[in-house]
Amino acid sequence: MPLIVKDHTWTQNHNTVYICVPLKGVKTANVHVICTDEYLKVSFPPFLFEVFLFGTINEEKSEARIGNGVAVFTLQKRRDELWEQLFTNIDKEKQKQVREQAIVKVQEKEAEKSKAKTTRIQQEKKYALETMMKLENEERDRIQKMKNEECARATVELDFWREKQRKIAEDNENLQKLQGAGNKPVYQKTERANVTPAINTANTTSGQRSIKQKPKDLPAPRSAGCIKISFTPRVFPTALRESRVPEEEEWLKKQAEARRAVDTDLAELDDLREEERNPDWLKEKGDKLFMAGNFQAAVNAYNLGIKLNRKIPALFSNRAACHLKLRNLHKAIEDSSQALELLTPAVAANAAARLKAHVRRGTAFCELQLYVEGLLDYQAALQIDPQNEALRTDTDKIREIIQGTTTPSSS
Template identity: 60%
Template sequence: MPLLVTDYSWTQTDTTVYIHVPLKGAKVGKVDIVSTDEYLKVHYPPYLFEAFLLKPVDEDRSSAKVGNGVAVITLPKRTNKIWENLMITTNDKEKKKEIRERALLKYQEKVSSESRSKAEKQRTEKKYALETMMKLEKEERESVQKMKDAEREKTTAELDAWQLRQKQQAEEEEQVKLHTQRDNQNNLKAVTQKQEKRCSDGRNVKLDRRGSEAKCKKKPADLPAPRPAGNIQVTFTPRVFPTALRESRVQEEEEWLHKQAEARRAVNPDVEELKDLTEENRNPDWLKDKGDKCFATADYLSAVNAYNLAIRLNRKIPALYSNRAACHLKLRNLHKAVEDSSQALDLLTPPVAANAAARARAHVRRGSAFCQLQLYAEGLQDYQAALKIDCHNEALLADTQRIRDIIQGTAAHPDTQ
């Protein structure tokens, strides 16, 4: 049973009542205060203070301050009048019980109403934020569409202008060709008439029998027959890599190229929630470029969103996982960075020269995440794996030596980037 507090004090003015309740060593967080227009309760186990107020107060403007071992409750009066007493003087327990239950019920309804109002406000704010985000995305899509339309119109105009120039140039060449043919025909006609006139003159015939007559009667030379038609067989040398036969990795290279081709064909645009996206947003390569641009401007969250959507469309492109791991490193999502780097390394198989740089980057990113998680042994393994690929990288050599020093206890433990 709680202990009732009797050593309280109170003061009043025409408009306000002030009640001072000693807390007897209770902590601030353990004080429960309930205040209505006719009832006041201050409960701090095992002590309890109850006040059945003489006159009603304005509960909406009431306030309480707890500190320095005392709770000060301020109760504005509804009517500006001096009270004879703080509480009612009746000893009727049933009446007090009724007042208490009514006050507690009213307080619970007030708390419930405030909770509903708060939840409604949160829902409204969330809805507003969602609508704002959708509006921004719509504006971005419209802006991109306008850029595409403008670029399409520009390209179409350039193509039409080029076709017009080509047509005009062809007409000019045709006119030049016609003029040339006409001039050649006129020249040939003039030469022929001159030769016929010479051949019809007898003196010229006699004189020309030593040379000119043969020219007048000279037959055209026989032209060679056209060549027979046929097919030319073309063969191509097989694709080989510049390595010695005993070190050849042609099979692994061909397997990697085959995996790359399969990855490009593995786009899955049929996901239900992705059907409403634009054509660009259903293109993993376009999304990857968008993520790379966001990363370059330090907008890592937008870059992660772009890579997430690209991965949902195609889960076989290792660069998407590796680049998302770099974003997670910047955002300090270290476990996610380890997971994405491992996924990228699983896809970068078999290990060949074509994917060596990508494997080195994935090892460094996973090693950096391990080191920031203070798992230096695992991080050292990834840095050593990257060194096997790029053994002349001075920055990589320095980072690897720094991790060795940390493991051996000869250096501090900074976050390895």
């Protein structure tokens, strides 16, 4: 059975109620809150605070602050009035109905959040695709414009070169006509045809001059150009949103640190053999003792392993399984919670370990008749392995017990 918290305090004015609940040294991460317009529940195993409010509140405007060992709730009243007391006296059937309505309301809110998240992701993907297509079109138009400009410039240069060649050919033709018309050669020097006299006396004795004509001028080389090419940037506002690479790297880093985090200051190490100083060896020994049915000896092995290294989640999870067999239900809940805290971040590599820890903690809750808390753990395990039919069957049974359609079987 859970330990009911009764040392809470509360104050009020005409429009607000303030409730202060001590957390009994429980970590903030282990506190679960359910609040509706007429019901408030704070679960921090093994403790439980539950109140059926005297009047109705506006849950949307209410808020909770958890920290420094207390949970402070500021509840906004729907009507400005002073309550005679915090609790209202209703029968068990009405209490059961209010609890069920609160669970249904919480599930509906979670479904709405999931739907809104899916819609937002689709909109962001659509925006990313439209942006990428727009950038690609702009880049394609820019490149085409550069090609057209380069083509036009090359055409102009080609026309200029052809005109120049035509004029050179005309000048040479005129020069040849003039040379053939008279006895004396006519020398003509133009800008486009460089014809100069050359004296060759190497093979003559009379010093006769001969004419040597230079070759025709060639067109100037085309001016060099440089075309800059840039790749289209890909825009993803939600880059790596679905990727688990950072979480997996963080998990591997935590595992490596856990292997190195051995407490060498324990006095018991002096009396232990070499293999007994290895947490992994102690875990395997505890597993063998558990399979043999010697649960207390397995607990002792896990205890020593945890003293050596408190960062290995399997030691806590397996010790929780032993406590379930020994009916130490509160200890099973604590060990399962500690294992789940160490099994972060949630990645595929530790999915099987998280499933076992959720099932063990959920089983302990159900044995304590805390079926709502147990259902939450079984649902979390079912999300990890949706194809597990046995797990789905157990979840449905717990839900039927909460709804009152099935009587819980005594263990």
